[in-house]
Amino acid sequence: MKYSQLNEVEWDKYSVLGFDMDGTLYDEFQFIEQVYYKIAKYLALFSVNEENYIYNWLLERWKKKGSSYPYIFSEALVEFGINDHEQLKNCLSIFRSFQPQINLNNKIINFLDSISLEKELFLITDGHEFLQRAKFDSLQLTKWFKAKNVVFTGSFGSEYYKPNISTLKHIDCLQQFQSPVLYIGDRFIDEQFAENANFDFLHVKKFIDFWGVDL
Structure with missing residues (x-):
């Protein structure tokens, strides 16, 4: 089994986990x-x-x-x-307007299956709303992310893209749980977003190394 950066996380600290989508939950390539x-x-x-x-x-x-x-x-x-x-x-x-045919790696599916039984999950993704929703649907992420805990920032306008944290008020689980919260993303913008929100941050520097997967 390949080493995964996930092994370094103290999961018991967190009741809520947040995710970026592109380059974080699937290989954007x-x-x-x-x-x-x-x-x-x-x-x-x-x-x-x-x-x-x-x-x-x-x-x-x-x-x-x-x-x-x-x-x-x-x-x-x-x-x-x-x-x-x-x-x-x-x-x-x-x-x-592209309709992608993309999928999650099996290791990520297993991770989400397991972690969603123990934690509340939310997702915030930047980009054109139609395209981001198409990706979300193709990845079948509704299995783990409830609609009330998902924000497509493009639906509000590009000025709401991360690191702007104003869309967090639309994430239901964040209204019920207090810190600490862990946010997982692949860009410096995601790290800035987490810092602005006072979240802990886990950086997906390289997709295959982070998840310990073979592409």
């Missing part, structure tokens, strides 16, 4: 592979480059910059000689 393939096919219609070349370029750029980097599509238009600014809007539209 699953989603990126799917949506970038569709975007590459679209961009190939306007470029002399083949879709596989565009696809691989997009993936490598994401691996280097990550999901928080906002300029991958605009850089792709320059890279592939596409000068129509309308195509940038269309890339964003494809991305935000």
Whole structure:
């Protein structure tokens, strides 16, 4: 069995656990592979480059910059000689309306099955509401996260994205339980969010090492 960072946590300290979603509960590259393939096919219609070349370029750029980097599509238009600014809007539209087919690793399923019997769980995720809900549904997270304990910050507007903590008032279990609370996420923004909320924080620095899984 691979070592997992979870072994370091004093779980008995916490009655409530909070989670980010992308890159925390599932390997986000699953989603990126799917949506970038569709975007590459679209961009190939306007470029002399083949879709596989565009696809691989997009993936490598994401691996280097990550999901928080906002300029991958605009850089792709320059890279592939596409000068129509309308195509940038269309890339964003494809991305935000995409219906992913993603899944949880079995080890994470077992963890959630076990921990949800003992703790209250909540989830707060940033991003476009339609897309984040589609990911949530594809991952079948309703099995462990009650609707009253889930916030899609995009439904309130980007100004409510983490590290803003104002959406915590919409998490039912936090109105009933006091600290300490443990929040688990993969970005510095998640850590700032936890600090602002006076939560303990567990950093998913590298997905496979954190969960002790093989992809």
